[in-house]
Amino acid sequence: RRPARPRRDLVCPRLVAPCSHKHNPSIRVMQWNILAQALGEGKDGFIRCPLEALSWHERKYQILEEILTYRPDILCLQEVDHYYDTFRPIMASLGYHGSFLPKPWSPCLDVEHNNGPDGCALFYRRSRFSLHSTAHLRLSAMMLPTNQVAIAQTLHCQVTGRWLCVAVTHLKARSGWERLRSAQGADLLQSLQRITSHCGGQKQAELGAIPLVVCGDFNAEPSEDVYRRFSSSPLGLSSAYKLLSCDGKTEPAYTTWKIRPSGESCSTLDYIWYSHDALSVETLLDIPTEEQIGPDRLPSYHYPSDHLSLLCDVSFREEPHRLL
Numbered sequence: 001r002r003p004a005r006p007r008r009d010l011v012c013p014r015l016v017a018p019c020s021h022k023h024n025p026s027i028r029v030m031q032w033n034i035l036a037q038a039l040g041e042g043k044d045g046f047i048r049c050p051l052e053a054l055s056w057h058e059r060k061y062q063i064l065e066e067i068l069t070y071r072p073d074i075l076c077l078q079e080v081d082h083y084y085d086t087f088r089p090i091m092a093s094l095g096y097h098g099s100f101l102p103k104p105w106s107p108c109l110d111v112e113h114n115n116g117p118d119g120c121a122l123f124y125r126r127s128r129f130s131l132h133s134t135a136h137l138r139l140s141a142m143m144l145p146t147n148q149v150a151i152a153q154t155l156h157c158q159v160t161g162r163w164l165c166v167a168v169t170h171l172k173a174r175s176g177w178e179r180l181r182s183a184q185g186a187d188l189l190q191s192l193q194r195i196t197s198h199c200g201g202q203k204q205a206e207l208g209a210i211p212l213v214v215c216g217d218f219n220a221e222p223s224e225d226v227y228r229r230f231s232s233s234p235l236g237l238s239s240a241y242k243l244l245s246c247d248g249k250t251e252p253a254y255t256t257w258k259i260r261p262s263g264e265s266c267s268t269l270d271y272i273w274y275s276h277d278a279l280s281v282e283t284l285l286d287i288p289t290e291e292q293i294g295p296d297r298l299p300s301y302h303y304p305s306d307h308l309s310l311l312c313d314v315s316f317r318e319e320p321h322r323l324l
């Protein structure tokens, strides 16, 4: 019999005054690379994970259970290769609108008995948001199209009347590709700059840029160029999970931890970026400890993906110069 899955706590970052936004209902955002079924079984080589724990029959309930435990308003997923047969219908029945963009040449297609290409998916709760526009982006690097994609949606929040742009991406994996990731990040930032500066035919400059949340598996440690690009862009983005640390400046020690035949790999690759002038982070879902993850690392019966889910509640800051 399996022991109970370790609980993850929702914690208040130390640097945020508690209950400072009671009047302003927060938006719950979840970021998760759920591990493509075809890659997990056919390519990744997770030698310490029991085969049964890797089966879709087992994993799909674990993934859905985690999503349903937290019921995010915005859900950003990578490595989705069961969109049409699983996530779209189930999430639709739970009141979510979904959008999916497969990778042009998904590595899933090389796996026998695959379920189609993997890609990024973005869901929002229909009772909370209405859709203004969707951009399906194929990321370029040095003017050339790459195999990586992003979805960006401009949403209107029914509760606060505010606009929000949400984006999801999954950058090129593996070491040796740092410059490609950096170029992909630059391309994405440029598209987001364009998208957040216009809304409803109005030049948003008069109203201030639309607040932005960017979720992704960046496949890059915080020391990489693409991380620096995001944290210093004119869009004014900050990485939410830094707020879990004591000094508010340090990313978690890991967001993925796995053992392959080539060895153990423990790294911080996943991020939730947010516009720090327009949004504040009120709560974050804690990162499981090494002991909770266990000696066989990820994935496992308790954690269906080799990446941990990230989750935070954000709220709009007061807007002194708001015209609407």
Ligand code: NDP
Binding pocket: 033, 039, 043, 044, 045, 079, 103, 105, 106, 107, 110, 147, 148, 171, 172, 173, 174, 217, 219, 260
């Ligand atoms: P990436 O290098 O970005 O990686 C794809 C997946 O592999 C990611 O989901 C990544 O997971 C995972 N991964 C990372 N490290 C490892 C590892 N050490 N072992 C196993 N899996 C790992 O792939 P691309 O998007 O660039 O696609 C490459 C594939 O695309 C090729 O395998 C090829 O099949 C296909 N392709 C085909 C073309 C064609 O003409 N048919 C053209 C171009 C590509 P994570 O993000 O979690 O780290």
Ligand code: CA
Binding pocket: 035, 036, 039, 079
């Ligand atoms: Ca992967």
